[in-house]
Amino acid sequence: MLLRDAFKTATRSLTHGKMRSVLTMLGIVIGIGSVIILMSIGQSAQDLILGQVQSIGSNLIIITPGAPSGKGFSAPASAQGIVITSLQQRDVDALQREPSIDLAVPEVRGQAEVVYGNTNKTEGYTGSTADFFIVSNLAKVSKGQTFTKSDVDSGNHVAVIGPDLANTLFGPSINPIDKTIRVKGVTFRVVGVLSKGGTGAFGVDIGNLVVVPISVAQKQLLGINYLNVVITQANAAYDINFVKSRITFALRQNHSITDPAKDDFNIQTQADILSILGSITSILTLFLAAIASISLIVGGIGIMNIMLVSVTERTREIGLRKAVGATDGDILQQFLIESVLLTFAGGVVGIIFGAVVVGALYFGINALNPTLGWVFAFPISAVVLGLAVSGISGLVFGIYPARKAGRKNPIDALRYE
Numbered sequence: 001m002l003l004r005d006a007f008k009t010a011t012r013s014l015t016h017g018k019m020r021s022v023l024t025m026l027g028i029v030i031g032i033g034s035v036i037i038l039m040s041i042g043q044s045a046q047d048l049i050l051g052q053v054q055s056i057g058s059n060l061i062i063i064t065p066g067a068p069s070g071k072g073f074s075a076p077a078s079a080q081g082i083v084i085t086s087l088q089q090r091d092v093d094a095l096q097r098e099p100s101i102d103l104a105v106p107e108v109r110g111q112a113e114v115v116y117g118n119t120n121k122t123e124g125y126t127g128s129t130a131d132f133f134i135v136s137n138l139a140k141v142s143k144g145q146t147f148t149k150s151d152v153d154s155g156n157h158v159a160v161i162g163p164d165l166a167n168t169l170f171g172p173s174i175n176p177i178d179k180t181i182r183v184k185g186v187t188f189r190v191v192g193v194l195s196k197g198g199t200g201a202f203g204v205d206i207g208n209l210v211v212v213p214i215s216v217a218q219k220q221l222l223g224i225n226y227l228n229v230v231i232t233q234a235n236a237a238y239d240i241n242f243v244k245s246r247i248t249f250a251l252r253q254n255h256s257i258t259d260p261a262k263d264d265f266n267i268q269t270q271a272d273i274l275s276i277l278g279s280i281t282s283i284l285t286l287f288l289a290a291i292a293s294i295s296l297i298v299g300g301i302g303i304m305n306i307m308l309v310s311v312t313e314r315t316r317e318i319g320l321r322k323a324v325g326a327t328d329g330d331i332l333q334q335f336l337i338e339s340v341l342l343t344f345a346g347g348v349v350g351i352i353f354g355a356v357v358v359g360a361l362y363f364g365i366n367a368l369n370p371t372l373g374w375v376f377a378f379p380i381s382a383v384v385l386g387l388a389v390s391g392i393s394g395l396v397f398g399i400y401p402a403r404k405a406g407r408k409n410p411i412d413a414l415r416y417e
Contacts, residue, residue, distance in 0.1 A: 024302060024306045024342055024346075025346035026299075027296075027302040028299040028300070028347060028350060029346045029353060030299065030350070031299045032296065032349075032353075032389070033350040033351075033354040033357065035296070035350075036351055036353075036354025036358065036378075037361075038285075039288070039379055039381070040358040040377050040378050040379065041288070041358070042285025042286075042288050042289070043377035043378075044362075044377040045284075046281035046285065046377075048374060048375055049281060059234040059236060060233055061232045061233075061240070061243060061268070061270075062229060062230075062231055062232075062268050063231075063232065063251070063265055064229050064268075065085070065086045065229075065264065065265060065266070066084045066265070067264060068263060085224075085225075085226035086265060087226055087230060088226055088227065089227070090254060092106045092227070094251075094253075095232055098246055100234060100237075100238040100246050101232050101234060101246070102235050103135055103231075103233040104232045105131045105132050105134075105233075106128065106214055106230050107128045107132065107214070107231065108126070108127040109124060109125070109127070109229075110221060111123065112125060112183050112184040112221070113184070114161075114169065114182070114210055115181060116169040116170065116179065116181045116182075119168065121168050121208070124205065124209070125209075125210035125212060126211050127211075127213065127215075127216065128217075130147060130148050132211060132231075134233075135231050138194055138196075138206070140195040140196075141160070141193060142163060142193050142195040143192065143193040144176075144190070144192035144193060146191070146211075147160060147211075147213060151213050152215055155213065155215045155219070156213060156216075157186065157188045157189060157212075157216060158189050158191045158212070159188035159189070159212045160191060160211045161176065161192075161210050161211075162193070162194050162205070162209040162210075163207055164205075164207030164208050165207065166190075168208075177190060177191065178191075183210060183212070184221050186216070186220050186221060194206060240269050240271070241269075247267055248263075248267060251263075289385075296393060299393070300343070300393040303339060303342055303393070307335065310335075310338075332403060336399065339395070340395060343391065344391050347387050347389070351386050354382075354386075358376070358377075362374060362376040
């Protein structure tokens with residue numbers, strides 16, 4: 001039998017029972033659609049996270065206390081509940097004297113209840129210098145202004161807050177500027193409200209952020225004299241790896257370290273951070289796709305079951321075809337084509353279904369949270385994977401029913417009732 005004739009026969013058989021064919025494809029449609037949706041969500045999340053890190057500038061170098069834990073980006077010691085006091089203000093002073101560094105910005109961080117009148121909310125706060133707003137790409141404010149170097153030097157009780165926190169504490173009718181809030185019982189005058197909210201680089205909730213002068217945060221909020229992190233901005237005229245080496249040299253000199261194995265600080269460039277974040281998000285995307293692929297196995301088993309039923313129901317047809325000259329290979333070919341057509345058609349419909357859901361999610365998420373910056377991602381690899389898996393599923397789960405049909409004895413098949 002010619003392949004063209006086998007294709008026509010298989011198509012006729014599938015269209016003869018339209019409802020059965022549609023229900024048989026449903027498992028593949030759901031499976032392929034799930035793979036498309038989860039891979040797209042994973043890609044969108046990856047693009048969002050990497051975009052947030054890149055948005056703060058490509059020439060930033062982050063210094064955290066504690067010995068390096070290996071290559072790539074590692075969580076700050078403070079995030080792991082470990083108190084390490086190796087970074088001090090004298091380190092910042094030394095870095096500020098380095099010609100290859102434009103800015104060296106110290107930070108301390110904590111969490112506390114922020115109170116205005118009878119309204120309160122527990123949020124994270126950051127103590128830093130006026131340059132914090134430059135290196136964090138937060139220099140634009142919607143109201144007021146950011147605090148100044150003079151505020152930091154004088155220990156003024158001033159604060160800049162995120163737009164979401166401003167709305168929570170003051171509502172839409174009250175102007176937060178010059179209003180007084182309390183953080184851990186310490187009063188601060190609000191001098192500015194950031195212009196953008198959402199989640200920033202490294203998972204910082206910009207919308208609910210409270211930024212105060214580091215001099216006040218260290219002495220009155222935290223009672224410490226060390227730093228949690230130092231962010232440096234490299235001079236554009238210097239190679240980033242050269243600047244990293246200069247920072248390493250300056251800190252080792254400051255800490256009297258002669259053995260590199262005894263470093264008590266960790267340095268990451270943005271390239272390091274992007275590399276490890278990209279690896280993590282890629283693994284998570286593949287993990288999600290692997291979970292969704294389980295439904296493909298279920299759909300494939302469903303197709304094999306229906307094809308077995310079809311072989312039984314069409315026993316007399318098989319016997320008649322063999323009686324007029326059809327070979328085992330012709331019967332095998334026909335049933336394999338039917339199986340592949342079912343799964344391939346299900347794969348195409350599944351891709352369309354996944355694309356529609358991904359588009360709806362994109363518009364829905366951005367409508368509910370416009371500041372998040374969720375991006376639309378529909379990876380071609382997901383489409384190729386969907387079509388390839390659907391076709392392979394048709395072959396794998398169609399071989400057994402097709403072989404069973406091809407091996408039927410024509411005399412027994414013609415006698416079958």
